[in-house]
Amino acid sequence: MKVLVGVKRVIDYNVNIRVRADGSGVETENVRMSANPFDEIALEEAVRMKEAGICSELIAVTVGDEASQEVLRSALAMGADRAIRIHAEASPQPLNVAALLAALAREEAVDLVLLGKQAIDDDANQTGQMTAALLGWPQGTFASELTIEDGRARVAREIDGGQQTVELELPAVITADLRLNEPRFVKLPAMMKAKKRPIEERTPEALGVDMRPRVERVEVSEPVPREAGVRVADVDELLHKLRNEAGVI
Amino acid sequence: MTNTVLVVAETAGDSLAASTLVTLTAARELGGAIDVLVAGAQTGSAAESLASMADIRCVRVAEAPHLAGALAEDLAAVVAAHVGEYSHVLAPATTFGKNLLPRVAALADIQMVSDVISIRDAETFVHPIYAGNANETLRVLEPHKLLTIRPTAFAKEAVAGGEARVEPVEAGKPQGRSREIDLQLDESDRPQLESAGVVVSGGRAFGSPEKFRLLEELAAGLNAAVGASRAAVDAGYAPNDCQVGQTGKVVAPELYIAVGISGAIQHLAGMTGSKVIVAINKDPDAPIFGVADYGLVGDLFEILPELRDKIRVLRGEPDSQLAEA
Ligand SMILES: Cc1cc2nc3c(=O)[nH]c(=O)nc-3n(C[C@H](O)[C@H](O)[C@H](O)COP(=O)(O)OP(=O)(O)OC[C@H]3O[C@@H](n4cnc5c(N)ncnc54)[C@H](O)[C@@H]3O)c2cc1C
Ligand SMILES: Nc1ncnc2c1ncn2[C@@H]1O[C@H](COP(=O)(O)O)[C@@H](O)[C@H]1O
Numbered sequence: 036m037k038v039l040v041g042v043k044r045v046i047d048y049n050v051n052i053r054v055r056a057d058g059s060g061v062e063t064e065n066v067r068m069s070a071n072p073f074d075e076i077a078l079e080e081a082v083r084m085k086e087a088g089i090c091s092e093l094i095a096v097t098v099g100d101e102a103s104q105e106v107l108r109s110a111l112a113m114g115a116d117r118a119i120r121i122h123a124e125a126s127p128q129p130l131n132v133a134a135l136l137a138a139l140a141r142e143e144a145v146d147l148v149l150l151g152k153q154a155i156d157d158d159a160n161q162t163g164q165m166t167a168a169l170l171g172w173p174q175g176t177f178a179s180e181l182t183i184e185d186g187r188a189r190v191a192r193e194i195d196g197g198q199q200t201v202e203l204e205l206p207a208v209i210t211a212d213l214r215l216n217e218p219r220f221v222k223l224p225a226m227m228k229a230k231k232r233p234i235e236e237r238t239p240e241a242l243g244v245d246m247r248p249r250v251e252r253v254e255v256s257e258p259v260p261r262e263a264g265v266r267v268a269d270v271d272e273l274l275h276k277l278r279n280e281a282g283v284i
Numbered sequence: 285m286t287n288t289v290l291v292v293a294e295t296a297g298d299s300l301a302a303s304t305l306v307t308l309t310a311a312r313e314l315g316g317a318i319d320v321l322v323a324g325a326q327t328g329s330a331a332e333s334l335a336s337m338a339d340i341r342c343v344r345v346a347e348a349p350h351l352a353g354a355l356a357e358d359l360a361a362v363v364a365a366h367v368g369e370y371s372h373v374l375a376p377a378t379t380f381g382k383n384l385l386p387r388v389a390a391l392a393d394i395q396m397v398s399d400v401i402s403i404r405d406a407e408t409f410v411h412p413i414y415a416g417n418a419n420e421t422l423r424v425l426e427p428h429k430l431l432t433i434r435p436t437a438f439a440k441e442a443v444a445g446g447e448a449r450v451e452p453v454e455a456g457k458p459q460g461r462s463r464e465i466d467l468q469l470d471e472s473d474r475p476q477l478e479s480a481g482v483v484v485s486g487g488r489a490f491g492s493p494e495k496f497r498l499l500e501e502l503a504a505g506l507n508a509a510v511g512a513s514r515a516a517v518d519a520g521y522a523p524n525d526c527q528v529g530q531t532g533k534v535v536a537p538e539l540y541i542a543v544g545i546s547g548a549i550q551h552l553a554g555m556t557g558s559k560v561i562v563a564i565n566k567d568p569d570a571p572i573f574g575v576a577d578y579g580l581v582g583d584l585f586e587i588l589p590e591l592r593d594k595i596r597v598l599r600g601e602p603d604s605q606l607a608e609a
Contacts, residue, residue, distance in 0.1 A: 051549065052414045061418055073531075129386070130395040153531065158413050159398050161386035164356065168390035173357050173462035176383050179524065189465070193524045194379040195478070195533070196296075200466035201355070207462075213514065213531060214524065249395030253408060253421040261556050264577035270590045273562065273580050274598065281560045281577065283482070283539040284506065284598065 036183070036205070037092045037145040038081045041136055042074040042110055044103040044125075045156040058254035061156075063125070070106040073151025075113075077211040079218035080181060081149050082114035089183050090147075092116050096139060098123045098132050104234055111229035112221040119235045123246060126156060131239075131246050133165035138242040140170060145206065147188070152177050152210040163210035173203040179214040287316030287406055292363055292375040292384065293334065298326040300333050302440055302479050303376035308337070309438040310431075311374055313403050317341045319370070320448075323362050323455065325352035335450050338443040348455035353464030354380060360387035361456045367392045367428050371406065377432035378478075389430045396430035397422055401437035415530040415553035435478060436536035436557050470523055474500075477509040477526065482539045485511030485528055485555070488519060489544025489565075489584055496521040498588045499543060505595040511535065511555075513545045529554035544584045547572025564588075 046052055047067040055062055070078075084090035095110035096119045097103045103125075107118035121135050140148050148170075153160035167174035175181070175190030179198070182189045188203045193212050203209075239246045267273045277284045289311045294301040304320075311318045318339055322331050323346040334343045346362045367373055367388065375381035377399045389396040402410040404421065409431060413420045477483060484506065486499040496516070503510045512522035514529060528535055530550040536557035543564045545551060548571070555561070556575050563576035566583050573579040580587060 046414070048550070052417050054418050061414060128395050130390060130393075133390060155530065156414060158415065158530065160382050161389070161396065161398060164383065164386035165390035167357075168360060168387040173459075174383075174387065175462075176356075177379060192379075194383075196476075196525055197467070197469040198524065199353070199464060199468075201353070201462055202465050204461040214518065249424070249426055250397065251423040251425060253423050255413070255418050255420050258412070258416060258419050261561075261575045263574050264561075264579070266573075266579045266581065270580070270587060270594060273578055273591070274594055276578055277539070277560070277562070278598070281539075283560050284595070 036084070036090050036147060037094070037143065038084060038090045038147045038149060039094050039096060039136070039140055039143060039145040040074070040078050040081050040110070040115070041148070041150040041162070042078060042095050042097050042106045043071045043154045044068050044097060044099055044106045045071045045154055048072055048155055054255055054257045058256055060252070060255050068102070068105070070109060071151050071154050073153060073211050073213070075218040076213065076215050077149040077151050078110055078113055078115070079216050080211060083216065084183065085114060094119060094143060094145070096121065096136065098127055098135055100125050107234050108229045109221050109226065111232050112225040113219065117235065118232070119237055121237045121239065121242070123239065127246065128248055128250065129157070129159045129161035130165055130249060131244065133162050133169055134244045135239060135242055136162070136166045137169035138244055139237070140166070142242070147205060148208045150208065150210045152212050163208050167208035170206070170208070173207045175201055175203050175207060175209040177212045178209050179212050181209060181215065287314045287371045288369065289314050289316060289318045289372045289374060290366055290370040291318060291320045292373065292381070293320050293322045293330060294376050294378060294380045295322065295324055295327070295330045298324070298329050300330045303378045303435050305440045305442055306435045306438045307374050307376045307433045309441060310400065310403065310433040312339055314372055314406060316371070319344060321346065321363060321366060321453070323351050323359050324354065325349050331450055335448040336444060336446060337448070338446045340446050340448040343448050343450045344453045345450060346453050346455040350458035351455060355462055355464065356384045356387045357459045357462050358456060359384050360391055361459070362454070363388045364391040365454065367394070367430070370428060372429045372431065374431050374433055377434045381432045385430055385432050392428065392430070394426045394428055394430050395424070396432070397424060398432050399434045400431045401434050415549050416556065417549060434534060436534050440479065470525060474503060475507065475509045477511055477533055477535055480509035481537055482506045482508035483511045483535050483537045483558070484508045484541040484543065485513065485545060486516050486521065486543050487513040487545035488515035490516065490521055493521050498592070502588055502592045502595070505592055505599065513551050542572050542576070543588065545572055546570050547575065
């Protein structure tokens with residue numbers, strides 16, 4: 036089975052982001068970047084499939100600028116067989132990314148596309164569902180458990196109010212939720228080796244995808260901050276305030 | 285041009301989910317005609333309650349047995365067939381809507397907007413990015429605007445007094461490549477996290493599922509829903525769908541009490557819309573205090589039992605429970 040995993044380079048989840056004063060976006064200069072955490076989970080799942088002999092070839096793909104090669108290096112170090120960068124600006128829109136992933140999935144004749152459930156920069160939570168639609172494949176979103184057997188994927192999905200289990204015929208698109216697994220740490224020697232491996236380059240034109248933006252950013256602003264209130268000394272004071280000041284109990 | 289809005293209804297069992305009411309509020313803000321699409325295996329009572337609500341022109345009903353599992357593959361085809369007739373198509377930003385609407389959008393070749401918190405005008409929408417640390421305003425250039433609506437950002441009101449037409453529409457055929465094989469719904473008698481007036485959430489500090497019971501007892505006394513940080517869910521103290529935050533649920537109750545939660549940005553993303561926030565944490569520098577209206581520094585294992593008991597007294601519950609505690 037051939038598996039394609041999408042990895043996006045985003046601002047590291049530990050960074051406190053800063054909105055640019057001119058409202059044009061979020062400051063990315065000199066900010067620590069890393070692979071989207073959900074994509075590391077997707078990648079880990081695929082690596083485990085390789086180790087279990089279910090996956091014969093694991094391809095990591097990123098859509099982005101030159102700097103996004105970095106996340107492909109760590110994907111290679113983690114266990115990807117090949118790495119592909121599709122040229123684009125830093126943060127392309129989900130439908131465009133989905134069109135690229137769908138085109139690549141067809142070209143490479145993969146059996147499974149594994150993505151994160153959301154990118155923690157745009158928080159869109161769209162790309163997997165869109166990729167599945169464009170391919171006409173079934174989708175298993177927000178996966179917290181995944182087993183592959185007899186050309187089918189069994190996916191436990193985290194949904195509001197509980198858990199739904201679905202069975203999908205492959206090929207399919209699956210998006211990883213936080214509890215699917217815990218990604219391994221990449222060891223330094225593996226990282227050094229990955230530096231020497233080739234990264235394949237593709238362009239949207241070659242894949243026949245039109246990258247015209249469909250929505251326009253008007254501005255990015257800081258939400259009204261919530262102000263810290265007061266410290267209370269003990270339970271009695273807390274209850275007094277909740278009852279008489281806030282009126283919530 | 286006047287707007288024509290289609291709301292994709294979410295149902296719970298065969299009745300209407302609260303998230304649909306919120307989405308209707310957003311639809312009213314857009315103005316113009318509002319139609320609602322209900323798709324499922326048994327739509328009767330949901331369609332009926334929608335038909336009696338104000339401002340709805342028409343309730344479109346797609347009913348077929350294969351729509352029972354609410355699979356996006358089947359539903360998206362049904363919804364996509366209607367997109368062309370509407371200026372806007374709205375669904376709630378719940379796991380139902382998040383699973384479905386992007387699939388509809390791609391079928392219709394449209395870039396949608398997720399998690400809308402404010403509608404500026406018919407083509408300009410605000411939504412949070414970076415775990416709510418920034419708000420992005422987008423102008424949508426598409427001929428049809430597809431949006432998921434963040435439930436905490438709009439009022440949940442059932443406005444009665446309408447007589448909408450109910451019309452059956454094409455329910456499509458099963459695509460046959462995916463099926464639901466199991467559904468486990470949490471059957472707690474606590475109020476729902478999304479709609480509770482009070483939410484008490486616990487974090488890693490509890491240390492074990494048994495000790496997490498302390499939080500549940502507090503919740504019982506306050507008739508509150510139970511929430512949790514990711515760390516608490518990962519550790520198995522609380523079920524998955526209790527997670528509050530960037531990747532869990534967004535809640536905005538009247539009162540949110542965070543106990544033994546540090547206040548990572550991913551957690552704050554899910555609860556800073558609450559009216560009043562209380563934080564209980566033994567670390568005076570925990571970031572959660574930065575957003576709390578009332579902060580109490582101390583050991584939760586001392587504070588919670590006292591809080592639970594005093595709340596029972598305040599609420600006038602029998603002494604027997606006090607003695608037992
Ligand atoms: C991609 C991604 C998405 C995420 N999404 C979410 C999300 O949706 N929701 C979420 O919550 N997290 C999310 N996280 C995780 C988040 O970053 C934090 O790791 C998590 O919120 C920490 O949980 P916690 O506060 O319970 O644990 P900790 O950070 O370990 O905090 C425990 C707190 O308890 C206090 N404490 C310890 N003992 C006591 C005691 N006896 N009495 C009182 N206080 C005590 C400590 O002082 C500390 O502040 C996400 C992370 C990533 C990478
Ligand atoms: N630029 C990108 N390159 C590679 N994968 C991406 C990219 N953007 C999104 N994805 C994949 O799609 C998932 C969901 O992203 P989003 O829809 O933007 O929240 C991510 O977790 C990635 O797996």
